[in-house]
Each structure stands twice: as structure tokens, then as C-alpha cells.
Amino acid sequence: xxxxxxxxxxxxxxxxxxxxxxxxxxxxxxxxxxxxxxxxxxxxxxxxxxxxxxxxxxxxxxxxxxxxxxxxxxxxxxxxxxxxxxxxxxxxxxxxxxxxxxxxxxxxxxxxxxxxxxxxxxxxxxxxxxxxxxxxxxxxxxxxxxxxxxxxxxxxxxxxxxxxxxxxxxxxxxxxxxxxxxxxxxxxxxxxxxxxxxxxxxxxxxxxxxxxxxxxxxxxxxxxxxxxxxxxxxxxxxxxxxxxxxxxxxxxxxxxxxxxxxxxxxxxxxxxxxxxxxxxxxxxxxxxxxxxxxxxxxxxxxxxxxxxxxxxxxxxxxxxxxxxxxxxxxxxxxxxxxxxxxxxxxxxxxxxxxxxxxxxxxxxxxxxxxxxxxxxxxxxxxxxxxxxxxxxxxxxxxxxxxxxxxxxxxxxxxxxxxxxxxxxxxxxxxxxxxxxxxxxxxxxxxxxxxxxxxxxxxxxxxxxxxxxxxxxxxxxxxxxxxxxxxxxxxxxxxxxxxxxxxxxxxxxxxxxxxxxxxxxxxxxxxxxxxxxxxxxxxxxxxxxxxxxxxxxxxxxxxxxxxxxxxxxxxxxxxxxxxxxxxxxxxxxxxxxxxxxxxxxxxxxxxxxxxxxxxxxxxxxxxxxxxxxxxxxxxxxxxxxxxxxxxxxxxxxxxxxxxxxxxxxxxxxxxxxxxxxxxxxxxxxxxxxxxxxxxxxxxxxxxxxxxxxxxxxxxxxxxxxxxxxxxxxxxxxxxxxxxxxxxxxxxxxxxxxxxxxxxxxxxxxxxxxxxxxxxxxxxxxxxxxxxxxxxxxxxxxxxxxxxxxxxxxxxxxxxxxxxxx
RNA sequence: GCCGGGAUGGCGGAAUGGCAGACGCCUGGGACUUAAAAUCCCAUGGGAAUUAUAUUCCCGUGCCGGUUCAAGUCCGGCUCCCGGCACCA
Numbered sequence: 001x002x003x004x005x006x007x008x009x010x011x012x013x014x015x016x017x018x019x020x021x022x023x024x025x026x027x028x029x030x031x032x033x034x035x036x037x038x039x040x041x042x043x044x045x046x047x048x049x050x051x052x053x054x055x056x057x058x059x060x061x062x063x064x065x066x067x068x069x070x071x072x073x074x075x076x077x078x079x080x081x082x083x084x085x086x087x088x089x090x091x092x093x094x095x096x097x098x099x100x101x102x103x104x105x106x107x108x109x110x111x112x113x114x115x116x117x118x119x120x121x122x123x124x125x126x127x128x129x130x131x132x133x134x135x136x137x138x139x140x141x142x143x144x145x146x147x148x149x150x151x152x153x154x155x156x157x158x159x160x161x162x163x164x165x166x167x168x169x170x171x172x173x174x175x176x177x178x179x180x181x182x183x184x185x186x187x188x189x190x191x192x193x194x195x196x197x198x199x200x201x202x203x204x205x206x207x208x209x210x211x212x213x214x215x216x217x218x219x220x221x222x223x224x225x226x227x228x229x230x231x232x233x234x235x236x237x238x239x240x241x242x243x244x245x246x247x248x249x250x251x252x253x254x255x256x257x258x259x260x261x262x263x264x265x266x267x268x269x270x271x272x273x274x275x276x277x278x279x280x281x282x283x284x285x286x287x288x289x290x291x292x293x294x295x296x297x298x299x300x301x302x303x304x305x306x307x308x309x310x311x312x313x314x315x316x317x318x319x320x321x322x323x324x325x326x327x328x329x330x331x332x333x334x335x336x337x338x339x340x341x342x343x344x345x346x347x348x349x350x351x352x353x354x355x356x357x358x359x360x361x362x363x364x365x366x367x368x369x370x371x372x373x374x375x376x377x378x379x380x381x382x383x384x385x386x387x388x389x390x391x392x393x394x395x396x397x398x399x400x401x402x403x404x405x406x407x408x409x410x411x412x413x414x415x416x417x418x419x420x421x422x423x424x425x426x427x428x429x430x431x432x433x434x435x436x437x438x439x440x441x442x443x444x445x446x447x448x449x450x451x452x453x454x455x456x457x458x459x460x461x462x463x464x465x466x467x468x469x470x471x472x473x474x475x476x477x478x479x480x481x482x483x484x485x486x487x488x489x490x491x492x493x494x495x496x497x498x499x500x501x502x503x504x505x506x507x508x509x510x511x512x513x514x515x516x517x518x519x520x521x522x523x524x525x526x527x528x529x530x531x532x533x534x535x536x537x538x539x540x541x542x543x544x545x546x547x548x549x550x551x552x553x554x555x556x557x558x559x560x561x562x563x564x565x566x567x568x569x570x571x572x573x574x575x576x577x578x579x580x581x582x583x584x585x586x587x588x589x590x591x592x593x594x595x596x597x598x599x600x601x602x603x604x605x606x607x608x609x610x611x612x613x614x615x616x617x618x619x620x621x622x623x624x625x626x627x628x629x630x631x632x633x634x635x636x637x638x639x640x641x642x643x644x645x646x647x648x649x650x651x652x653x654x655x656x657x658x659x660x661x662x663x664x665x666x667x668x669x670x671x672x673x674x675x676x677x678x679x680x681x682x683x684x685x686x687x688x689x690x691x692x693x694x695x696x697x698x699x700x701x702x703x704x705x706x707x708x709x710x711x712x713x714x715x716x717x718x719x720x721x722x723x724x725x726x727x728x729x730x731x732x733x734x735x736x737x738x739x740x741x742x743x744x745x746x747x748x749x750x751x752x753x754x755x756x757x758x759x760x761x762x763x764x765x766x767x768x769x770x771x772x773x774x775x776x777x778x779x780x781x782x783x784x785x786x787x788x789x790x791x792x793x794x795x796x797x798x799x800x801x802x803x804x805x806x807x808x809x810x811x812x813x814x815x816x817x818x819x820x
Numbered sequence: 821g822c823c824g825g826g827a828u829g830g831c832g833g834a835a836u837g838g839c840a841g842a843c844g845c846c847u848g849g850g851a852c853u854u855a856a857a858a859u860c861c862c863a864u865g866g867g868a869a870u871u872a873u874a875u876u877c878c879c880g881u882g883c884c885g886g887u888u889c890a891a892g893u894c895c896g897g898c899u900c901c902c903g904g905c906a907c908c909a
Contacts, residue, residue: 009858048909088909161907172907220824224904227823337906426906433907504909546824547904579825580903587902616844618833622825623902625832633844639859685834688843695843698860764839769890771839795876809889811838819889 009639010646012606015732020121022731028744029068029123031079033516033529040076041533042068043512043572045541045549046083046130048090049109053116054595055614055626056581056588062614063578063681064540065122069724070677073748079533081515082117082124084110086133087504092437095469102437103465106133116598120607121727128518132507137514138439139460140524141507144556145431145442147563149453153199156451159430160269160294163191169473170434190294195432196441196500200555204229204424207554216574218621221546228547230425235409237344237418239264239317241276242325248272248317251339251423254349255412256404258321259393260367261344265310265329265356268293269336273313276328280314286330293332308333308356319344320417321394321408331356339423347383348375354383367392368401429552431503436467436476438501446488446495455489461497475499508549509556512536512571530566535573543577543621550575576681579623581614588626596626608726609635615683615725638729641694641722645715645733657699659707663755666714669693670751673721683725690721712737720749764815765790767799771815783810790816 023029044064047057068080084106091102099105110131117124130137148154162171166186170193175182200207208229211222234253241248248264266273268290277283289311310331319326333352334343347357347364357364366375368388375384390396396404412418432441440461442454454461464483467476477483477499488495513525516533520526541549550572557571580587583594601610613634618624657665669689676686693714702708716737723730723743734743758779763786765773773795777786787808790796796818803820810816 045909085909090908170907173905174908224824228905230823430906435907503907505906508909542903542909543825544903545909548906549909582902613844616832622833627832627845629845630832631845636859637844643859684832685843688834691843762839766839766890769838769888774839807889809838811890815838815890817838817889 010642016728019728019731029125036077040071040078041536042080043536043539046085048085055598061122062611066724072744081128083130085508086131087438128515130514135460141439142442142459158192159195160190160192162188167473198429200429204426224546232423235418236421242316249340250342250344255408256401257346257349260346260348260365262363263327263345265331265334267334267336267341270341276315286311351383432500434475441498443498444486444495449490505552509552535568538574539572540576578620583626605635608729612726616687657696662700667751667755670749717749766817772799
């Protein structure tokens with residue numbers, strides 16, 4: 001920032017705090033949730049408490065606040081709430097590095113964020129605030145766990161995790177850099193831990209089906225969710241194993257290619273592997289290769305770029321359709337998480353299998369052919385994955401592969417060698433975290449009674465404050481004897497607590513219900529209230545949450561629905577995902593050092609300027625580049641606006657704009673702004689239309705009382721239209737225009753159709769698609785007259801002279817195209 | 821790699837298949853001023869022709885091709901960039 005003082009265009013520093021206090025004192029954002037009349041639940045994704053908000057964060061809250069204010073003016077009873085997703089890894093990591101206790105730093109951060117939100121003029125029903133790291137909240141997160149446990153939807157199983165042997169801790173995929181721990185660079189290994197899961201897979205079908213109910217969601221988010229769930233139909237085929245009783249199961253979506261299955265590949269983690277290798281001579285060698293594959297991370301393994309590596313187990317299976325003996329391999333590109341962890345390989349018709357077969361010289365057999373251009377194995381450079389005609393497939397030869405898909409499945413089901421199944425890519429939700437700063441999982445392990453849930457009356461299982469944060473990576477809870485010690489709720493004997501905490505996504509999967517009963521000590525939420533208020537009318541947040549958070553929230557709500565706790569199937573009626581704010585080509589973040597602090601900007605220009613620029617910067621669903629000079633433009637506009645409405649402007653221009661044009665523009669502006677707010681929240685175009693209106697007003701010179709009344713009407717309209725975006729200046733100007741009540745209590749301006757009508761239109765005249773002239777015609781001209789007028793235009797004449805006119809296309813109110 | 825999205829002047833962006841570049845920024849010029857700031861007005865995609873200084877023409881929406889009277893917009897094939905990928909939230 002330059003050090004000279006800018007002369008203020010208007011006294012924002014005096015008016016902004018004044019109106020913030022006014023809204024707060026008047027309780028304009030407080031809602032009596034038991035008496036909703038035309039309710040509107042406007043929800044912004046609650047944030048993780050970071051040290052200070054930058055202008056990139058601001059976009060989310062400013063959009064939410066603009067929507068809430070607009071809906072209030074439309075007469076809705078708007079509930080707009082705020083809370084904090086306060087558990088999480090960064091606060092704990094900071095504590096380990098010698099920083100403050102997570103509870104202290106988190107609550108400090110929350111206090112600062114609340115100061116900033118207030119400073120931004122964002123109105124919330126603060127008494128309903130929720131903070132997920134406080135026992136009053138996480139007591140009920142634990143209750144959610146118990147409900148899922150009762151329903152059989154929470155279970156324990158062994159699962160491989162990324163483990164750093166030096167830090168003695170679990171790592172997220174993002175903490176693994178090139179196979180090593182990001183902190184100490186030790187090689188990361190796979191380790192199996194007993195962990196808690198939520199059975200989201202049993203809701204896979206409903207989560208997929210009900211996407212069709214979500215018409216108010218962006219199509220891309222629905223597509224991403226559908227792909228994430230990844231439903232596929234196929235056949236589970238039993239392959240008998242030579243010298244074994246138990247067959248191997250392979251799931252395939254391409255049963256039509258079964259006659260071309262020339263080998264089988266197992267995932268390195270496949271449970272049958274140990275027994276299959278028992279009697280194999282080079283067992284040690286094979287196992288070494290297998291552990292090498294396990295060391296690769298998932299992203300590398302599934303990449304088609306990564307070299308497919310494998311090892312032959314020395315064992316064989318039987319292709320149940322051909323009766324052939326086919327080898328069983330282990331390969332890095334097969335994942336235990338998907339399907340059955342073993343695949344039948346058809347190199348001629350699957351790209352990955354093709355690469356693998358080439359590398360290890362495994363047989364390739366074409367079973368689906370292209371009739372026009374038959375395939376030849378010797379010359380194939382890749383797999384043929386399209387449909388075609390069956391060949392080399394015994395009784396199925398000659399029919400189409402599509403038809404064969406059904407016939408072969410029927411045949412296999414009849415002979416009991418295969419079964420049609422549905423498979424999902426979606427995995428169960430792993431909720432265990434070996435960390436301190438999260439809600440403890442309410443489970444007790446008793447030597448006699450086994451796994452015993454903590455009874456509801458004993459909740460919350462309180463997170464002990466007095467723990468040691470050490471850089472060993474071991475969860476502080478694990479070393480806390482006082483916490484670990486518990487009495488079995490059933491038999492009262494000595495027992496141990498679960499020391500893992502829950503994934504923070506559990507906290508955030510139900511918070512929108514808690515807002516309605518934030519201070520209720522007896523229950524997590526009130527069914528009657530949530531049934532009145534939900535689904536959320538408008539949910540607003542970052543597109544980075546398009547899959548996980550939204551899917552988990554949908555899942556938990558469906559579980560509550562099944563428990564008769566709520567009467568709605570989906571939590572969020574409409575979803576808006578806003579884009580990120582970019583600075584110098586990268587996402588704004590503290591670590592990249594490209595953050596723009598709102599505090600300085602607010603001091604210099606006032607918060608309405610920052611809000612206006614944030615909304616004007618671009619279409620809100622797209623990423624946008626922050627530009628400090630653009631802020632200046634927003635500030636200039638507000639100064640112009642202020643001077644006009646406050647009446648101190650004595651512009652001395654000729655009246656270029658006529659009264660009837662100005663009136664029409666005013667009504668067009670109301671229509672455009674309203675349409676933008678009712679549609680996709682394109683604040684940028686709404687604001688630019690208001691700017692055009694202001695520019696026109698500056699070109700208008702009132703001549704008489706009628707003109708002055710029109711001018712005043714325009715001023716009033718602009719104050720109301722801008723008030724959701726820049727509420728402080730508008731609240732102030734509204735008073736100066738002589739009104740007593742808050743703009744929020746005012747109703748949204750209406751436009752009149754009769755004022756939108758134009759008397760004359762400018763029509764473009766094209767000659768074979770190129771604009772050659774423009775003509776002004778009466779708005780009610782007939783097509784024939786228009787055509788004649790176009791043909792007789794001087795400029796047009798010179799282009800069509802001596803040419804034959806093929807046809808004339810007329811687009812009403814827009815153009816005439818003369819095709820020669 | 822897989823899934824989703826994007827690419828338009830010097831910059832952010834605007835455009836129901838129908839006049840590309842609204843609005844804002846930057847820049848240049850002018851008015852006001854002792855001067856500056858602020859403010860107000862005008863110009864502003866690139867190239868060319870004419871000097872009649874107003875107008876005309878040509879080229880332009882990441883790249884290659886197609887459909888159409890007409891394509892930033894639709895179709896096919898690429899390139900590059902961004903988000904998510906299950907322990908960041």
C-alpha cells in the first residue's frame with residue numbers, strides 16, 4: 001500500500017460500524033425457529049478455524065450474506081447461521097511443533113474469525129453458533145456414532161494404512177511424498193490396523209438414486225458423486241483352482257470376453273495368496289516381488305502410465321467356459337479395494353491386460369471381432385475395447401457382443417459358475433484417526449464383554465485437556481492412562497477405552513441439524529424443528545467439497561431418515577459451489593505467501609468496496625484472479641453512487657440520455673438483477689448492469705419536476721438493488737433518502753413490463769453471414785417490411801448488386817441475413 | 821492415471837447458435853486546479869485503406885477438422901491449466 005492518504009469519496013469508516021451495530025442490536029438476523037413463516041435456510045459451509053481469513057475465504061461468506069439479505073427483502077424468514085468445524089490436524093501439528101494447545105489456538109482463531117465476519121457486515125443468527133470441538137457439540141457426534149453402531153452401520157476391520165516407522169504414525173496420502181514421509185523422509189510402509197468404519201456402501205444405491213432429486217445441484221457435482229459411487233453391473237465368475245477346493249472369484253463387467261481370459265491376476269493384498277503360495281518352490285522370491293508392489297502408493301499403481309509389473313505364482317486356475325488351464329499372477333495394477341481383488345484378464349480386449357500380457361508374453365486371443373476390418377493378434381498395438389461380433393467363443397460365435405453379454409451371463413447362472421452382481425467403486429468410510437484433536441470414539445474394550453459402546457447417559461467421552469504433545473507421532477490419548485482407563489458399562493470390570501478419535505468429516509456431516517437446537521443439552525436436534533426447516537434451501541461452499549463432505553452428509557441424513565429422526569431424504573435442496581480466488585496464478589494460501597489481507601483493504605476503502613469487488617470479480621462458480629487495482633474501481637463506483645444519491649453531484653454534462661430511455665433502463669436493471677439472483681447468482685453481471693444504470697443517470701440532465709422524480713426513483717432503485725451486496729452504504733443512503741426502516745425490511749423493487757418496451761430497434765443486416773449494415777426500425781415492424789428495408793439499404797445494395805439472392809433469414813428483433 | 825471443470829483484448833470478464841469484447845481495471849488525451857490528488861468527459865482488440873478524420877475493408881474467442889445462411893457457443897480429434905482422488909478440511 002502506498003503511504004499517502006487517499007481522500008475518501010464517502011465516509012465509510014463512520015457508517016460501516018454504525019450499521020453493523022444497528023443490525024446486531026435490532027437482531028435482524030435472529031430467527032424464532034419455532035414459528036417460521038415462509039422459511040428460507042441459507043447455509044454457508046462452516047469453516048475450519050484458520051488464524052486469519054483472507055479475501056479468498058471472504059468470497060464464501062459474502063455470497064452467503066448477499067443471498068440471505070436478498071431473500072429477506074423478498075419476504076422470506078431467513079435463517080443464516082455460522083459455526084466452526086473446529087477439530088482437525090493442523091491445530092494438533094502446531095501444538096506438536098511447540099505451539100499452543102489445540103483448544104487454545106482454535107478458540108483464539110474462532111474469536112478472530114468472528115471479528116472479521118462481523119467487520120465484513122455478514123449477518124448471522126449468532127446465538128445458534130456451533131463449535132464442533134466443544135463437548136456440548138461432540139457429545140452428539142458421539143451419539144451419532146452410537147446410533148450407527150446400534151444399526152450395525154459402524155464396524156471394525158483391519159485395513160492397511162500408510163505408516164511412517166520413524167514417526168510411528170499414520171499418514172494421509174498427501175503426507176506421502178514419493179513414497180516417503182513428508183516430515184522425516186523415512187520410507188513409508190503399509191501397516192494393517194484395526195479401524196472403525198461406517199457402512200456407507202449399504203446406502204450406495206440410494207445415494208446414487210436420490211441424486212435425481214437434487215435438481216438444484218450443479219450437474220458437475222452430481223456427475224462427480226455418481227462416478228465416485230461408481231455402480232457397475234457385471235458377473236462374479238468362479239474360477240476353479242488346480243489342486244484346491246475353493247475357487248477364485250473374479251468380478252467382470254465384460255463377461256462377453258470370457259473365452260479370451262488367458263490368465264488371472266490377484267491384488268498383492270489378496271487373502272488367498274498365502275495359501276496359494278504354500279507349496280510353491282520359489283515362494284520367497286514371489287513374496288519379495290509382492291511386497292515390492294505393496295510399497296507403491298495407490299495413485300501410482302492405478303496410473304495407466306506406470307509400468308504394469310507382476311509375478312507368476314506358479315499356480316493355475318481353470319477358465320470355466322473353455323476348460324483351459326490358465327496361470328495365476330499377482331500384479332500391481334489390481335486393487336483389493338475394488339471388486340473381488342482378483343481379475344480375469346482378456347488382453348485382446350482390455351488395455352491394461354494387453355500391456356501386461358505383452359510384457360510377460362502371456363497369450364492373447366481375440367474373441368470379439370470387427371467384421372469390416374478383422375483383428376490380427378500379431379499386428380495389434382493395443383486392445384480392442386469396442387463392441388463387435390463374437391469369435392473363438394464356442395456356442396456364442398457369430399452373435400453380437402452386446403447380445404452375448406446377456407446370453408453368457410444366463411448360461412453361467414444356469415450352470416452355477418457365475419452370478420450377476422452389482423459392484424460399487426465406493427468404499428466404506430474409515431472414520432478412525434490415530435490423533436488427539438477429534439471426537440473420541442465412544443467405545444470400551446472389555447476383556448469379558450468385548451466391544452461395548454459407551455451408554456448414551458455417559459456421553460460425552462471428554463477429551464482430556466492435560467496431555468503431552470510430542471513429536472513422536474503417537475496420539476497423546478494413547479499415552480494418557482487416565483483417559484484410557486474405564487469400567488466396562490456391562491460388567492463393571494476394568495476395561496480400556498478406544499483411543500482413536502473420529503474423522504472430522506463425521507463432525508461436519510450433521511452440523512446443519514444442530515444449529516436449530518444449538519443449546520439443547522438433552523438431544524442432538526429437535527425433529528420437529530429440523531423437519532420444518534430442512535432441507536436447506538441454499539447450501540453454499542467450495543467445489544473442493546463436491547464429493548466427500550456432501551456424500552457423507554447425505555449418508556448420515558439417510559440413516560436418520562431410516563431411524564425416523566428426520567422426514568426428509570436429502571439435506572440440501574440447492575447447492576452452489578463457488579470457485580477459488582487466485583493470486584499470482586495460485587490458490588491464495590498462507591504457505592504460498594500470496595494472501596491478500598482484507599483488514600488493510602477495509603481500512604483504506606471500507607468493507608462495502610471489498611464486498612462489491614469480491615462479487616464483481618467474475619462468475620462466482622469459477623475461479624478468479626484477485627487484482628488490487630480492481631478494488632479501486634469498485635471504490636470509485638461506490639463514490640459515484642454516494643455522490644449521486646446524496647445529491648451533492650453537480651455534473652455539468654449535456655443530457656445525452658433521455659427520460660424515457662432512463663426509465664426503461666431502470667426497469668431493465670431491476671429485471672436483470674432479479675433474474676441473476678434468482679438464477680445462478682451471477683452477481684458480476686448484476687453489478688455491471690447497475691453500473692450501466694448509474695452511468696446513464698450521470699448522462700441525464702433533469703429538466704423539470706417529473707425528471708427529478710424519475711431521478712429520485714432511480715436512486716431509490718439502485719439503493720435497494722445494491723443493498724444485498726453493499727449493505728452499509730445502502731442502509732445509510734436509504735435513511736438519507738428519508739426512509740425510517742432498515743433496507744432489509746423493505747421489499748425488493750419490481751419492474752413493469754410496459755416500461756421494458758422499446759419503440760425502435762437496431763437491426764443488424766448481414767450479407768451471407770457478415771454484418772454489412774445496421775438499420776433502425778420501429779419495434780412493431782412486420783417481417784416483410786423489415787426485409788424490404790434491409791434490401792433497400794444503401795450499404796447492403798452495394799454488396800448484393802448483380803448477385804442472385806438465395807434466401808433471406810430474419811431473426812426477430814435481432815438481424816436480417818441476406819444469403820447470396 | 822481416473823473423475824470433474826476451464827482456456828475470449830495488456831488484465832478480470834460479457835455474449836437464449838444471430839452485431840465478439842458489455843461492465844470494470846490498466847493506458848492515452850482533455851476539462852477543472854497555482855499545482856497535485858480527487859472528480860468529470862473522450863478514446864482504447866490487431867492490421868490496412870482513404871484524408872472525405874468519417875467511414876470502409878481484412879484478421880481475430882487455446883490448436884486441427886466438421887455441421888450451419890450464421891459457431892466463442894454444436895460435433896469429432898488434440899494441447900495446456902485448475903479442482904477432487906477416500907487420514908488436509
